[in-house]
Amino acid sequence: MNRKTSLVALLGLLACGCGGGGGGGDSSPVAEPRNLPPVASFTMAPSSGAAPLTVQFDGSASSDDGGSLAGYSWNFGDGSAPDSGAVISHTFQSDGTYTVTLRVTDNTGATASTTRQVSVAQTATTTLTKVAAIDNGDMTVCAVGVDGGAWCWGPNDFGQLGTGDVVQAFAPRNAAEGHLFRKVSVSTGGAFTCGITTAGSAYCWGNQEGGRLGDGTAGPSGQYVTTPMAVSGGHSFTDIAAGGDHACAIAAGGAAYCWGHNERGQLGTGSFANSTVPVAVSGGLSFRSITTHQMVTCGITDDGTGYCWGNGSEGNLGTGSKSSSNVPVPIRGGLRFSSLQLGVWTACGVTTSSEGYCWGSNGSGELGIGSKTPAEALEPVRVAGGHAWKSISPGVAVTCGVTTAGRGYCWGGNAWGERGDGPFPAPDVTSPVPVVGDLVFDSIDADWCSCGVAGDVAYCWGPGSEGCIGDGGRVNRGVPTRVAGQQ
Secondary structure, eight states, X not given: OOHHHHHHHHHHHHHHTOSSSOSOOOOSOOOOOOOOOOBOOOEEEOSEEESSEEEEEEOTTOBOTTSOEEEEEEEOSSSOOOEESSEEEEEEOSSEEEEEEEEEEETTSOEEEEEEEEEEEOOOSSOBOOEEEEEEETTEEEEEETTSOEEEEEOOTTSTTOSSSOOOEEEEEEESTTOXXXXXXXOSXXXXXXXXXXXXXXXXXXXXBTTTTOSSOOBOXXXXXXXXXXXXXXXXXXXXXXXXXXXXXXXXXXXXXXXXXXXXXXXXXXXXXXXXEEEEOTTOOOEEEEEEETTEEEEEETTSOEEEEEOOTTSTTOSSSOOOEEEEEEOTTOOOEEEEEEOSSEEEEEETTSOXXXXXXXXXXXXXXXXXXXXXXXXXXXXXXXXXXXXXXXXXXXXEEEETTOOEEEEEEESSSTTOSSSSSEEEEEEEEEOSSOOXXXXXXXXXXXXXXXXXXXXXXXXXXXXXTOSSSOOOEEEEEXXXXXX
8 A cells, every 4th residue: 555545544534533432523624635746767878979879768767656657758958859758769969968857747747857968979070190289278178299280179169279160179170270380379268279380480360359369450359260360470489378368479589479468468568558469578588488378478588587477466476476567577586497387376387406386376275385375375385295397287276287207196176077186076185196097198288177198199187068178078077088089
């Protein structure tokens, strides 16, 4: 006897006064028992795969305590017609992440629903050669092959992939075809990309607003190009970096040039005027490398001295203060750097003796000093752990580095798996922890996602919803995941 039948029988006994005691039963009306709602539940297999993907759905685990189920209604979230039945199948024809809803109705008309997601992967349309370098920013990732070819994936709303269209890619696509690159740098929030060819020429593509492509065009908001535009000036460059809404490069001979927005002095020209073409950085310094992020630029001169300029509000210029500067100012501490890299509010560098230092924001432990105190460092502080570093890359609330032995470590936040150390979300860590696996990395670049090159193969981990993992799906990954389409 089910619970609803038992309640009815008991109420009937009470109403008729049955069960002894002689006479005088209560003759007041008895309320009908309240109908309990049904419970919706279903399984599916598989939950992900390449299109066209046929998925089996089984809603027979749904139940109604005290009644019976009268109907099953399925909505697949892909624009197709609803379907019915306890056990059905459905084929998803296009790539994407779809929310499937099952609504069940019992014999009294009460309803309940539940949802699950199906991830239909995008298959790689090209084959990557061996990967030499990788760079990512704001969910967009680009890799350069040993042959100079470029491949990009992720958001593409402003043509920042350089594929000739604005189609988002969840697996690598050929980018900037017709050019062979020495380096490609993805903007950290400005939806554009720049690269240096093997001949030293600079090209940019994507969002043109404010002159950030350096081609002499100050496009209005929303204007973009989907294929490479030559940077003005005819310079031969050796390094390039795309920031939030500006970019900088080093010309042969060591002079630094910048272009784009300049509201915090990030062009380093001694003024706050924007420029649609490359303008020389003040001071006559000779640089060997340059890095940008948001409204900050840093570079290393020929003698290993680090300089920064632009927005200093989080202490990320490393000068000992929060003052901004529109000309290069030396990083405090007298360190000699072999590499520098900027994150959203944090900067890190490796000295010529392989010591790691970071400065700026420490809200998630991204300084790697074993504590979240201080909340921000205004000058370089030593990364904990005693590792000998090859490079360190701060991103968005996470920092990753590669030791001289090729081992990957990350620290800071881990909301979506971007730390690469396994299960997530997980509490912040304030000292370096190993990236899962036995990969020997040449480099790791952190932003929202973290991506690295190990043995000429590209791997990414972290938030997958916008496609920056590059494995064809939209699933967050907590461990290094091989990018699709590689040889």
